[in-house]
Amino acid sequence: MSAWNAPLAGYGTQLLLGLIFTLQVALCSYTIGMVFGVLGAAAKLSRRRGLRLAAGLYTTLVRALPELLLVLLAFFLGAGLIERLLVFLRLASEDFSLNPFVVAVVALGFIQGAYLTEILRAAVLAIPRGQQEAARALNLPPLTYLGRIVAPQALRHALGGLGNIWLNATKDASLISVLGIFSDVLKVSSLAAAATKRYVFFYMVAGACFLALTLVSMALLEWLRRRLSLSRLA
């Protein structure tokens, strides 16, 4: 047992791997959440009523349901339905089953997407309408307008909200420990606590790991905020 592992009763390596796994879950779910968020915001801002209604239903329902329940629903219902659909469409063989990691990060991403939808929608709405008219007057292609005019400004408006959702993503990644099939940092801590009977110590270690993620994220977000702030350009 190496020097740093001894105080952790030999669980040091597992805890470190668990922390890396939790970070992976957070990063993947946040990325997927961004996709849901961009699509959701686009649907909410769309001229089509059907799209607006669908996006409204998505954000309302997801935000009304507890995160843990949504994760359980995704694992015990959603995954099965998608598997059966893929088999039915002959896109997968009969014994096909989804990778649990994929189910977990898509479920968490789906939840974050609902919150990101609202943030991104508000950020786009904060851009003055005149800019769209100006872009049209300059005959700017729609994609250039979105990529060069809307996205940079919306991102700056949304930065605070996006940062908060990222902080939530790191904390919500702990929910998957309830399923008992992943070796994330909280699950490893629970196992270590139960095996050594040192509950206070190992749950504090778990807390410290998440706190470290939060503190590093907050420092990075602050750096990003300074970099993107307009006062630098002036």
Next chain:
Amino acid sequence: MAAAPLEPESSRVSFSWDFFWHGVLPPLIAAVPITLTLTVLAALGSAILSIPLSLCLGARSRWQRWPAQSYSLLLRGTPMLVQIYLIYYGLGSLVPREWMRHSWASPVLRDAFWYGLTALTLNETAYVAVILKTGLDGIDRGQQEAAQALGLSRTRTLTRILLPQAVRAVFPMLANELILLLKSTVLVSTITIFDVLGTANNLRFETLRVDEPLLGAACVYVVLVGLITLACAAVERRLRRPEA
């Protein structure tokens, strides 16, 4: 799902409305009082505790500000699940066995409910205090000086002048926080508390049927969140000042 004929000889059983209405919804609705009690008690507890915390967060003295900021960072920077485990398993393991078995406090010490409630309250306090501080920050300093000039005590200034305005200003945020609190109560189902989700999970393990209990729980939570949203909107309308 139309996919039923293609189903291999799996153990998957189709959704039963009969079981949903008669086997799932009654026990879930019977568990609603537990969920609501947790929500209301944690909301009240955090409302009280967050007042001194928010004052300390905005205090001029570093010795008041620093502990308050640390508390807020610790509770908001770690997942609630970790806090629940730390209090239930951690604190629970520190309590002497003797106290837990034969003492006046043993009914409380042995019941997971109180550990869950403590965790929820402590966590919620950190969030509510930050919101309350925003509200207090928005009040013109002159009002405090005016109250002082009129000879109002500091407590009266706080309870009669500052807090009512602060709460009114941040009421939508507090209402939002109440819904988040209701949703976080499900986390106590992991420490053997039979709230709505805990009961649904129990049904899941007893009957080995998954769809009906989880969808039933989802329906119950959607209705609860809807009702709280409506109630908060009604309060908000009443709080809105006529001239504003």
